[in-house]
Amino acid sequence: MINGPASGYATIQGTTGNDIIHAYGMFNVIHSNGGNDTIYAGLYGTVDVSSGDSAVHLEGFGNRVTGGDGNITVTGSTGATMMTLGNGNNAIDAGGYGDYITLGNGNNVAHPGDGASTTIGGNGNDQVTLSGFGNTVILGNGNDLVTGGGGANSVTLGDGNNIVNLGGMVNQITVGSGTNTVIAGNGADSVVAGAGHDTITLGGTGNHVVLNGSQATVTNQIGLDVVTANGGSDQFNFVGFGNQAIINGPAHVDINDHSTGLIVAVNSGNQIDTISGFGNDVSGVVDLANGVGNYHSVADIMNALRGDGHGGTVLALGSAPNAGSIDFVDTAISQLHASSFVIV
Incomplete structure (x- = not known):
């Protein structure tokens, strides 16, 4: 066991063995200097875990933790802590606000604090649980899971089979x-999805x-x-009122309209x-915009x-061989009126 001075302001060296450092x-x-260490750091403490599978317990504010490619566990902190860890399967359970966490490639599990945090990760299957507002998560390719938060959070994920389930708004x-599942939040949210x-x-x-x-x-x-499709083959299920579907480029979109006042903007024929x-x-x-049809x-x-031919109505979007169409499934011609269409 290695004990630092109560007054602080010391440089403490671990051994190459498995140390307990207070x-x-x-x-x-x-x-740490190697080994599988257990380290307790106080206010504004700086911890360097260059190698090994170590556990770091932070008791204060404004800590700095750097780690190598081992499997490192970091707990505690009351905020404004910066962690930079290497390639490993790391676990972080931080507190407070304004933590900044950088992770390498690996299967990491992180709770980055109580809000206003930043978590940046490499490729791997990561799990990030958010608390509070204003968090930022940026992860690489992998099957990631990001949940929680009270709103105004920003999540950017790479390719993979990801799950995002956020609370709050904006x-x-x-x-x-990839095959992504997104539950966006409670309103005024923005979602951008790739192929x-x-x-x-x-x-x-x-x-x-x-x-x-x-x-x-x-x-x-x-x-x-408002849902915009830039190509692809999508299905939109609308309820409520005042929704808008914007369809651009070569696309195949199936719309189930159980709403009121739906606007379907068709920008390509x-x-x-x-x-x-x-x-x-x-x-x-x-x-119909841009001369469609x-x-x-x-x-x-x-x-x-x-x-x-099936009880519905079809509208051709042109006469060319590659021209598209709109099929108003289960809607007879008599149910469509001049007010159902606009040309822009």
Whole structure:
């Protein structure tokens, strides 16, 4: 056992063995020097764990912890702590606000504090549990799990089969390619997804989702949500009121409209879309932009409507071989009116 001075301000050297180091004073600098050590550091203490599988217990504020490629456990701190750990399977349970954590490649488990924290990780299967507001999480490729938080959190994940389940409002979530599951929060959240098979659930109102070539299923809960598909093959399930679907580029989008006042903005003629339930949405509108379908008036659109052979109505989006269409599934021609369409 190695005991530092109670007054602090000391440089404490561990051995190459398995040490227990007590350094509760202020501004101590502790070097583990190898071995599987247990280290207790006080206020403003600095801990260097260059190698080994060690446990670091922080008793104060403003600590600094650096680690090598071992499996390191860090607990405690009351905030403003900076941790930089290498490639290993690390576990962090921090407290306080404003912690800054950098992790290498590995399967890490982290609770970065009570809010306003930053966690940056490499490739691996990481688990991050957030508390409070204003946290930032940036992780590399892997099957990551990020949960919790009270709102205004930013989560950016690489490619992989990720799960994000956040609380609060005004969260920003970006996921790469893979099979991702995202529960965005309680409203005013932003989600950006890459190519992959994603399941996205929106809470509250005023959410924005951007899908970039994905095969995603997006489901909202209240309304005033905007979902943009940039290519891909997606399904949107809308309830509530005042939602908007924006469809760009070659895409195949299936929309289940159980809402009121849905706006479907179609910006490309080489997509194939289906909309079910639209006949019951008396204030729903399909907005054809950028000359889609070469329609010059709403009357042209109404004259172009044809039965789809299954009790619904189809609208061609052009005459070229690669032209797309909109199939109003379960909606007869008689249920569509001039007010159902807008040309921009």
